[in-house]
Amino acid sequence: MTEQQSGLSVLAVDDEKPALEELAYLLGADSRITAIRTANGAAEALRALGEPGRIDAVFLDIRMPGVTGLDLAGTLARRKDSPHVVFVTAHEDFAVNAFDLHAVDYVLKPVRQDRLAEAVRRVEERRSARAKGDQAPDEVVPVELAGVTRFLMRSQIRYVEAHGDYARLHTATGSHLVRISLATLEERWTEHGFARIHRSYLVGLRHISEVRWDAGHTTVTVGGKVLAVSRRHARELRERLVNLPGQHS
Incomplete structure (x- = not known):
């Protein structure tokens, strides 16, 4: 089986242990994901990303002590062939920042399995496009409407x-x-x-x-x-x- 055909390898990052365990459990229930690593904060995540082995996507909390999820995503964005980033957070007010960092998706807590599955689909789409040398087929655009964050696709x-x-x-x-x-x-x-x-x-x-x-x-x-x-x-x-x-x- 080639790397392109293999399942996704992901890293889940959250400073709160119960939230991290729940996220890892939900990711593990998705058959498209074949390897999951976890990190209890940005520093631990950077160590994991520096270890051997492919990581296709990082499912990342935003509000963490010290180096925040936005800080970590900004660091990753400067790397060549960096893993795709999906923000998983209880806070809607960082959606615009996520957009600026080219995040694949922005999933709000409490995380629903169907919503997470959609984020995984978008990661697969981006990975496939990158492997073919294509541009990403679409982009998620967060917008505010009556105090609620909605998500448009660029194609709309x-x-x-x-x-x-x-x-x-x-x-x-x-x-x-x-x-x-x-x-x-x-x-x-x-x-x-x-x-x-x-x-x-x-x-x-x-x-x-x-x-x-x-x-x-x-x-x-x-x-x-x-x-x-x-x-x-x-x-x-x-x-x-x-x-x-x-x-x-």
């Missing part, structure tokens, strides 16, 4: 509108304001089918239903909304659309 987002240091994500069911700049999203999402069309807009190319070039002015229709395309972005947009997989010139 039709276009993004700039709001200073914030950005408004527009989907088929509404919009959500997130604390991240349009420039940051442009840098992160351009390779995933998004294009800057204006200083105020970033659009998902596959969500464009109509493009109009008229007397030097360009507009696109996305989800029924007509958006202006600036002159400086019009040529690049045309080239991106012509080269979009499944499209014909």
Whole structure:
């Protein structure tokens, strides 16, 4: 059996022993996971990660004494081929930080088996994409709605509108304001089918239903909304659309 075909090897990290034991138990009940290590804090986790043997993903608590889960994830993010990170926490208010660190998922305690299974599925998806040299097929985006953290997939987002240091994500069911700049999203999402069309807009190319070039002015229709395309972005947009997989010139 090749490494790609083998099951997942994971590391569970939590400074509270009962929570760590429960997380390890739930992970062990998933047939896709064939090896589980545990660590009672970030320092112990770093030692485990430095030992021989593959670790595909770290299921990580956030609030821990000393080096926090966010600190540890930031350290891992700087490593080449670092393990994928899934945050497992009782606190909703760190979701945006998790997004910035490219976490695969953000699971809230008390952990449900079905929710954890979805996180494992996303880890498998990311591992498979990395092994093939592909980009991750999708990305989880945490948003706040009436004091509750919800999770969108990047593919659900039709276009993004700039709001200073914030950005408004527009989907088929509404919009959500997130604390991240349009420039940051442009840098992160351009390779995933998004294009800057204006200083105020970033659009998902596959969500464009109509493009109009008229007397030097360009507009696109996305989800029924007509958006202006600036002159400086019009040529690049045309080239991106012509080269979009499944499209014909």
